[in-house]
Amino acid sequence: MTGTPGAAATRDSETPQRSPPCSPSYDLTGKVMLLGDSGVGKTCFLIQFKDGAFLSGTFIATVGIDFRNKVVTVDGVRVKLQIWDTAGQERFRSVTHAYYRDAQALLLLYDITNKSSFDNIRAWLTEIHEYAQRDVVIMLLGNKADVSSGRVIRSEDGETLAREYGVPFMETSAKTGMNVELAFLAIAKELKHRAGQRADEPSFQIRDYVESQKKRPSCCSFL
Ligand SMILES: Nc1nc2c(ncn2[C@@H]2O[C@H](COP(=O)(O)OP(=O)(O)OP(=O)(O)O)[C@@H](O)[C@H]2O)c(=O)[nH]1
Numbered sequence: 413m414t415g416t417p418g419a420a421a422t423r424d425s426e427t428p429q430r431s432p433p434c435s436p437s438y439d440l441t442g443k444v445m446l447l448g449d450s451g452v453g454k455t456c457f458l459i460q461f462k463d464g465a466f467l468s469g470t471f472i473a474t475v476g477i478d479f480r481n482k483v484v485t486v487d488g489v490r491v492k493l494q495i496w497d498t499a500g501q502e503r504f505r506s507v508t509h510a511y512y513r514d515a516q517a518l519l520l521l522y523d524i525t526n527k528s529s530f531d532n533i534r535a536w537l538t539e540i541h542e543y544a545q546r547d548v549v550i551m552l553l554g555n556k557a558d559v560s561s562g563r564v565i566r567s568e569d570g571e572t573l574a575r576e577y578g579v580p581f582m583e584t585s586a587k588t589g590m591n592v593e594l595a596f597l598a599i600a601k602e603l604k605h606r607a608g609q610r611a612d613e614p615s616f617q618i619r620d621y622v623e624s625q626k627k628r629p630s631c632c633s634f635l
Contacts, residue, residue, distance in 0.1 A: 438483045438492035442603040443514055444596070447536055448521035449529040450500030453555040456586035457521065458497045461596055466587045474499040476507055484600045491600040505539075512543035516606075517551070517599045522570075524554045524583065525562040530569070537577060549602050549618065550579045551595060557583035557629040558590065567628070580622040583629055591626055598622050 446454040455474055456467050462480045479496045496515070498508040512518075520536055522529040533552065540550065554570040567583055574581030580598065584591040598618055605616040 436492075438490040440489065440604065440607045441492040441494065442516045442599070443494045443496065444517040444519060444599055445496045445498060445508075445511060445515045446519050446521065447498055447508075447540070448500055448555075449523070449526070449532050452500065452521040452523040452526070452529050453586045454500065454521055455497050457519075457553075457555060457584065457592060458495055460586045460589050460592045461495070464589070466589075468587070473501055474504075476504055477511060482596070484597060486597060486600045486604055489604045491604055493596060493600060495596075509539070509543045512540065512548075513545065515544060515548060516603055517549040518544060519551050519553055519595060519599070520579075521553045521555045521584075522565065523556050524565045524567075524570075525556055525559050527564045530554075530565045530573075533573060549599060550577070551599065551618075551622070552577070552579050552581045553591075553595060554581070554583040555586060558585040558587045578619075580619040582622055582626040585629075590629070594622070594625050594627075598625070 446458060448454055450473055451471060458480055459465055459467055462482055474497055477496055477498050479494055481492055481494050483490050483492045485491070496511055498504070498511070518540060520533065520540070522533055524530075537550075540548070552570060552574045554565060554567065557567075570581050570583065582591045582595065584595060586592060598621055601616055601621060602618045
């Protein structure tokens with residue numbers, strides 16, 4: 413984490429060259445938050461990314477907020493992502509609002525089998541605009557895309573909403589891992605780009621990148 417509220421992702425360029433034992437094993441850091449209604453799969457999404465595992469069984473709602481770190485390498489740059497898993501329940505909202513301000517990226521999840529979690533995305537975006545930095549990176553994710561029967565939100569509906577707000581979109585599955593790593597890699601690439609782009613590098617457009625890389629559910633992206 414950058415540690416400075418409101419700061420952009422930072423490159424650790426100040427680290428003295430002559431103290432290798434203390435040099436960090438990453439080049440820049442960024443704070444990412446997982447947001448969305450309770451039960452959409454935020455904790456499972458984080459665990460799938462961090463450990464490559466899926467927690468099935470009894471649903472235990474997150475209380476308050478928790479975080480995990482993971483370093484990913486994009487284009488030879490090591491990006492330490494500090495990922496904050498927030499509680500989706502309404503009663504924890506005032507706690508999580510306090511963490512929005514120094515986040516560089518927000519992954520906003522809904523559950524493709526739960527209409528109200530999709531309908532609430534607009535309210536989440538209103539909160540984000542109220543509490544987060546103006547240039548925060550936002551990505552909309554329709555989770556549980558592995559579920560073939562019980563889908564109530566079409567992929568096209570997610571795409572339309574994302575287009576309206578000008579944010580990248582993909583469907584994901586914390587269960588199978590579909591597009592989980594891609595979501596974080598796209599964020600890491602964007603943060604790397606913002607931290608300092610070399611003059612010889614082509615500009616990076618996160619929406620184009622996501623569109624070119626994302627996998628679609630192997631079965632039914634229809635109702
Ligand atoms: N089929 C399927 N089930 C999932 C997926 N992701 C999460 N689940 C299930 O959905 C339930 C809720 O998952 P959580 O990750 O705890 O949800 P959450 O968004 O963290 O919930 P809060 O902590 O209350 O905000 C659990 O029973 C999970 O096993 C997924 O991609 N596919």
